Amino acid sequence: MTSRMDVKKLVLTSNYAAAYAAKLARAEIISAYPITPQTTVVEKLAEFIERGELKAKMIRVESEHSAMAACIGASATGARVFTATSSHGLLYMYEMLWWAAGARLPIVMGVVTRAIAPPWNIWTEHADILSPRDSGWLIFFAESAQEVLDMILQAYKVAENEQVLLPVMVGWDAFISSHTAEPVDVPSQEIVDEFLPPRKSAAFLLDVKDPVSHGNLVFPDFYMEFRYLMQRGMESARDIIRKVDEEFGKIFGRRYGGLIEKYRCDDAEYALITLGGSSGDAREAVDKLRENGVKIGLCRIRVIRPFPVQDVVECLSNKEGVIVVERDISMGLCGVLATEIASVLFMNGIQPKFASFIAGLGGREVSVEDFLKMLDFSLKEFQRGNKRVGPHWYGVKEEVIP
Amino acid sequence: MSFKVPLTPISRPAKASVGKTGLWRFLKPVIELKKCKKCGLCWMYCPDIAVTFDEMGFPHINYDFCKGCGICANECPTGAIKMVREGL
Numbered sequence: 134m135t136s137r138m139d140v141k142k143l144v145l146t147s148n149y150a151a152a153y154a155a156k157l158a159r160a161e162i163i164s165a166y167p168i169t170p171q172t173t174v175v176e177k178l179a180e181f182i183e184r185g186e187l188k189a190k191m192i193r194v195e196s197e198h199s200a201m202a203a204c205i206g207a208s209a210t211g212a213r214v215f216t217a218t219s220s221h222g223l224l225y226m227y228e229m230l231w232w233a234a235g236a237r238l239p240i241v242m243g244v245v246t247r248a249i250a251p252p253w254n255i256w257t258e259h260a261d262i263l264s265p266r267d268s269g270w271l272i273f274f275a276e277s278a279q280e281v282l283d284m285i286l287q288a289y290k291v292a293e294n295e296q297v298l299l300p301v302m303v304g305w306d307a308f309i310s311s312h313t314a315e316p317v318d319v320p321s322q323e324i325v326d327e328f329l330p331p332r333k334s335a336a337f338l339l340d341v342k343d344p345v346s347h348g349n350l351v352f353p354d355f356y357m358e359f360r361y362l363m364q365r366g367m368e369s370a371r372d373i374i375r376k377v378d379e380e381f382g383k384i385f386g387r388r389y390g391g392l393i394e395k396y397r398c399d400d401a402e403y404a405l406i407t408l409g410g411s412s413g414d415a416r417e418a419v420d421k422l423r424e425n426g427v428k429i430g431l432c433r434i435r436v437i438r439p440f441p442v443q444d445v446v447e448c449l450s451n452k453e454g455v456i457v458v459e460r461d462i463s464m465g466l467c468g469v470l471a472t473e474i475a476s477v478l479f480m481n482g483i484q485p486k487f488a489s490f491i492a493g494l495g496g497r498e499v500s501v502e503d504f505l506k507m508l509d510f511s512l513k514e515f516q517r518g519n520k521r522v523g524p525h526w527y528g529v530k531e532e533v534i535p
Numbered sequence: 536m537s538f539k540v541p542l543t544p545i546s547r548p549a550k551a552s553v554g555k556t557g558l559w560r561f562l563k564p565v566i567e568l569k570k571c572k573k574c575g576l577c578w579m580y581c582p583d584i585a586v587t588f589d590e591m592g593f594p595h596i597n598y599d600f601c602k603g604c605g606i607c608a609n610e611c612p613t614g615a616i617k618m619v620r621e622g623l
C-alpha cells in the first residue's frame with residue numbers, strides 16, 4: 134500500500150535531483166540547450182517525458198538565448214516552466230534574463246555554477262550565477278542534492294506568489310554537486326501536489342481570445358515605477374521565502390532556516406561565511422576549531438537575491454570578527470559576497486573585524502585544511518590588532534606568476 | 536492619481552498603440568495624382584498602413600500615422616510621390 138507520506142530513498146546527483154524536482158513540480162514546458170556540466174539535468178527530464186512519466190513539452194532550441202526566449206513565451210501563457218544552464222550558457226541568455234524578470238514571469242532555472250573562459254574551464258566557480266544579480270531574478274544556492282530538490286520545489290512556490298511574481302535561479306556547484314551522488318529523499322507526487330498546486334498567478338497572460346502584447350515602450354515618466362514594483366516584489370520575497378521554508382518543513386520534515394543557514398553561530402565570537410558545496414568542509418573546520426576552544430560558527434548564504442539583509446545583520450551584529458571565503462572575484466574590486474556583506478554591515482552601523490578570501494576559482498579544491506589555514510591566519514591577524522584582512526587570493530601559486 | 540500601473544507594461548491591440556506616429560515625421564510624402572497610375576505599390580510597401588484609396592482608386596496618405604519614412608516615394612514607379620519638408 135502506498136501512502137502520500139511515502140518517501141523513496143534514491144541515490145542521486147544534484148543534476149538528477151533537479152530533474153526529479155522539475156518532474157514533481159509538474160513542469161509543463163522545458164526548454165534548454167546542453168552545456169557541461171548541466172547536460173544530465175535535461176537528459177533526465179527528456180527521459181521522464183519519453184517514458185511518459187512527465188507530461189511536458191520539451192522545446193529544443195539552437196541556443197540558450199532562444200531557450201530563455203521560449204521559457205518567457207511559455208510562462209507568459211501561464212505554463213509552469215523549467216530550464217537549466219551553466220556558465221557561458223547563462224551569459225548567452227543574459228539579455229533574456231532581464232526580459233523574464235521585467236515581464237514578472239515565475240520561471241525556475243537551475244544553474245550549475247562553472248567558471249567562465251578564457252581559459253576554458255568546466256569546473257565550479259560562482260562568477261556565472263553572481264553576474265545577473267541586478268537583473269531581478271531571485272538567486273538561491275544549494276549545498277547538497279537533497280537541498281537542490283527541496284529548493285526547486287520551494288522556488289516555484291516563492292516565484293508564483295502574487296506578491297513576488299519574479300523568476301528564480303537555483304544554483305549548485307559543478308561536479309562537487311552536479312555529478313556527485315548522494316542519498317536523497319524523493320517525496321511522493323501526492324504530497325508535492327499538496328504543497329505546490331498548479332500555477333494560478335500571472336502579471337498578465339497571453340491568450341488568443343484576449344490578446345495583449347508585453348515589452349512595450351514606457352517613457353521616462355513611468356519607467357521608474359515599473360522598476361520600483363520589481364524591487365517591491367524582491368522585498369516581499371524575503372518573508373515569503375521564510376514562510377515557504379516553514380511550510381515545507383511542516384510537510385516534508387526538512388527546514389533550512391530561510392535565507393541563511395546558521396551553524397553553531399548563536400554563541401560564536403567569529404563567523405565564517407560561505408556559499409554552496411564547500412560549506413560541508415567549512416562546517417568541519419568550524420567543528421575542529423570549536424574542539425580547540427575557538428568560538429566560531431558558520432553562516433551559509435542560501436539566498437543571494439533578495440540579499441538576506443536582516444538575517445545577516447542579526448547573525449553578525451554581536452560578532453568580534455567575520456571571515457568571508459568565496460569562489461568568485463569581481464574584477465577590480467574584491468569578492469562579491471565580501472562587498473555585499475561589508476556594505477550591509479556598514480549601512481547598519483556594525484563594524485566587526487573583517488577578513489576576505491578569494492579561493493577555489495576554476496574548481497580548485499577548498500578542503501577542510503584550507504579553511505583551517507584561512508581561519509587560523511585571520512584569527513592571528515585579528516589578535517595582532519589588524520581589523521581588516523585581505524582580500525587575499527588564497528593558495529595562488531606565486532612562483533608561477535610572472 | 537487614480538491611474539495605476541500594472542506589474543509589467545502590456546498593451547492591447549489598437550490603432551497605433553504608441554499614438555499618432557505622424558508626429559515623428561519631418562519629411563512628408565505628397566502625391567501628385569496626375570502622375571499616379573493606381574498601381575497600389577505605395578499602399579503595399581507602406582510599413583504603417585498609412586495609405587488608403589478613394590472611391591476612384593487613387594491613393595491618399597493618412598498623415599496621423601505616416602511617419603515620413605519615404606518608402607512609398609522610393610517605390611512609386613512614376614515618381615508621383617515627392618518628399619517635402621514638414622511645415623513648408
Ligand code: SF4
Binds near residue numbers: 581584586603605606
Ligand atoms: S512616407 Fe512611409 S509611412 Fe508615410 S505613407 Fe509613405 S511609406 Fe507610408
Ligand code: SF4
Binds near residue numbers: 572576610
Ligand atoms: S506607387 Fe505611385 S503610381 Fe502607384 S499608386 Fe502609389 S502613387 Fe500611384
